[in-house]
Amino acid sequence: KQEVTQIPAALSVPEGENLVLNCSFTDSAIYNLQWFRQDPGKGLTSLLLIQSSQREQTSGRLNASLDKSSGRSTLYIAASQPGDSATYLCAVSGNAGNNRKLIWGLGTSLAVNP
């Protein structure tokens, strides 16, 4: 059974710092991996999607990498800003069927302090 773990559970950094959020999964047979952002009391916003054949994806100050063989993904945030404060969730999609159900981590709660 696929399990997704995110470490750390919470992180507090000063503004401007570069940071890395970690996501690990137990079954390397994934279809893709996604990173989401969730603001308090709000829905989830998709940040980056990495297909299983890709190694990384970039969007602005965000870079996500994927290493299927080791069951790990990292989300790198450059020059962090207070507006980056949110919970970041990682989710993987398995190969079974074509419904693309996601298995979720519990998230990393990030606070960027001015």
Added chain:
Amino acid sequence: NAGVTQTPKFRVLKTGQSMTLLCAQDMNHEYMYWYRQDPGMGLRLIHYSVGEGTTAKGEVPDGYNVSRLKKQNFLLGLESAAPSQTSVYFCASSYVGQGIYYGYTFGSGTRLTVV
């Protein structure tokens, strides 16, 4: 461009009451999902649909029913609400284009309290 719209945003129910949560998407997505999010449990899939007229059970389907009579709408029903169904409910949709999966779009959530 509304994306995924959930109604209502908040609701308080008494134990045993019924209600329906509505999810509407305007992106012509084939796949739609209902999740619940609870502290320390993460997001868990309740039911999903791979197309109009089709539904399937997810991880935690008990106590819920769904219908997808139209491609753009996915309804989640609680026939007899229980306090254990107090949660935040999220609807999402996704699609596959030319064999490539393009990811999820989420609604803003429905906060349901059952007393």
